[in-house]
Amino acid sequence: MLPKALTNVIDALGSLPGVGPRTAERYAYYLFKSNSKIAEGIAEALEHLHTGVKSCPVTFALMDADEDLSPLYTDSERDKQVVMVVEEPLDIYAMEATHAFKGTYHVLGGAISPIDGVTPEQLHIGELIKRANNDNVKEVIIATNPSVEGESTALYLEKILHEQNPELKLTRLARGLPLGVDLSYADQITLSAALENRTQL
Amino acid sequence: MLPKALTNVIDALGSLPGVGPRTAERYAYYLFKSNSKIAEGIAEALEHLHTGVKSCPVTFALMDADEDLSPLYTDSERDKQVVMVVEEPLDIYAMEATHAFKGTYHVLGGAISPIDGVTPEQLHIGELIKRANNDNVKEVIIATNPSVEGESTALYLEKILHEQNPELKLTRLARGLPLGVDLSYADQITLSAALENRTQL
Numbered sequence: 521m522l523p524k525a526l527t528n529v530i531d532a533l534g535s536l537p538g539v540g541p542r543t544a545e546r547y548a549y550y551l552f553k554s555n556s557k558i559a560e561g562i563a564e565a566l567e568h569l570h571t572g573v574k575s576c577p578v579t580f581a582l583m584d585a586d587e588d589l590s591p592l593y594t595d596s597e598r599d600k601q602v603v604m605v606v607e608e609p610l611d612i613y614a615m616e617a618t619h620a621f622k623g624t625y626h627v628l629g630g631a632i633s634p635i636d637g638v639t640p641e642q643l644h645i646g647e648l649i650k651r652a653n654n655d656n657v658k659e660v661i662i663a664t665n666p667s668v669e670g671e672s673t674a675l676y677l678e679k680i681l682h683e684q685n686p687e688l689k690l691t692r693l694a695r696g697l698p699l700g701v702d703l704s705y706a707d708q709i710t711l712s713a714a715l716e717n718r719t720q721l
Numbered sequence: 722m723l724p725k726a727l728t729n730v731i732d733a734l735g736s737l738p739g740v741g742p743r744t745a746e747r748y749a750y751y752l753f754k755s756n757s758k759i760a761e762g763i764a765e766a767l768e769h770l771h772t773g774v775k776s777c778p779v780t781f782a783l784m785d786a787d788e789d790l791s792p793l794y795t796d797s798e799r800d801k802q803v804v805m806v807v808e809e810p811l812d813i814y815a816m817e818a819t820h821a822f823k824g825t826y827h828v829l830g831g832a833i834s835p836i837d838g839v840t841p842e843q844l845h846i847g848e849l850i851k852r853a854n855n856d857n858v859k860e861v862i863i864a865t866n867p868s869v870e871g872e873s874t875a876l877y878l879e880k881i882l883h884e885q886n887p888e889l890k891l892t893r894l895a896r897g898l899p900l901g902v903d904l905s906y907a908d909q910i911t912l913s914a915a916l917e918n919r920t921q922l
Binding site for chain 2: 582
């Protein structure tokens with residue numbers, strides 16, 4: 521009933537995460553009503569997405585396809601002996617936004633999850649061990665997500681990195697109350713962690 | 722800091738209605754992680770959006786660009802003497818989904834709104850009057866939105882259509898309680914309308 525060209529756009533946009541038929545319809549109709557340059561701009565950007573982005577072969581961070589290594593790794597201002605391990609490439613940009621970290625990153629590419637069939641072999645853990653030796657790494661900051669999978673991955677990494685080099689300093693991001701959250705709304709695990717890791721005044 | 726090709730996609734998707742930087746980032750990263758066919762499919766659909774869809778010159782419904790008139794108008798099963806007037810083309814598909822209406826449609830292209838600078842002259846009202854004469858229309862069902870603008874537009878249409886042809890039957894969609902809404906949650910205007918338009922058992 522709807523024009524085919526519009527149905528095609530609705531179906532295509534419906535493949536985005538969390539976008540149902542109604543939202544896709546809203547997007548498609550908005551684009552149809554707007555200047556065609558907007559739809560064409562999205563189309564062009566999408567066509568270059570996979571050709572324009574690749575993973576850094578050392579850190580597995582995302583980078584422009586014409587670069588050899590991630591600028592976050594090659595930057596001489598950054599300390600290659602301190603490596604923060606994250607699950608996904610976008611975690612890097614969340615951390616970079618704080619301007620608080622001057623080391624380098626290593627992207628695992630996910631977290632260990634037997635239910636989803638993700639084993640340690642599928643993550644970039646071998647490359648992390650190799651890198652720890654090559655770059656003479658002094659500290660690995662484990663920054664996996666505070667989820668069941670993230671926790672398991674952190675424990676696994678701790679064990680395997682310690683086996684490889686008992687001298688290597690291993691740390692994790694602190695647990696505690698996030699800013700602006702009422703004590704009464706904090707979950708029990710967060711609150712326990714905040715109590716356990718309390719800081720002296 | 723993010724690869725340029727990814728930033729371009731985030732910026733482009735951020736132009737969709739209700740999509741902020743975080744959502745755009747999520748969409749872009751999902752597309753990057755998925756098979757490139759998905760992003761390419763969206764790109765291709767968007768490129769054909771404006772060339773593949775046009776407005777019917779009589780009803781202003783959307784239709785495939787290679788058609789002369791909307792199939793909802795040319796269909797001989799549909800009664801051209803009953804015309805439902807809606808604000809936007811997508812309203813048609815909401816009504817069609819009910820399979821309850823066998824007349825034809827007329828899209829105004831919006832609602833009268835002095836604040837947004839929308840005057841009656843900018844809507845397809847002249848074409849509606851012309852059509853009422855040409856097709857010997859017996860009934861016009863005013864199905865504008867139950868908003869301030871929709872109400873003003875309905876009143877304006879009632880006045881002008883009545884002036885043109887006092888014989889023409891003018892109706893409006895019924896007001897009342899929507900299905901599944903608790904009486905205690907209904908707003909006062911809806912509840913008043915439901916009382917006023919109560920039906921005999």
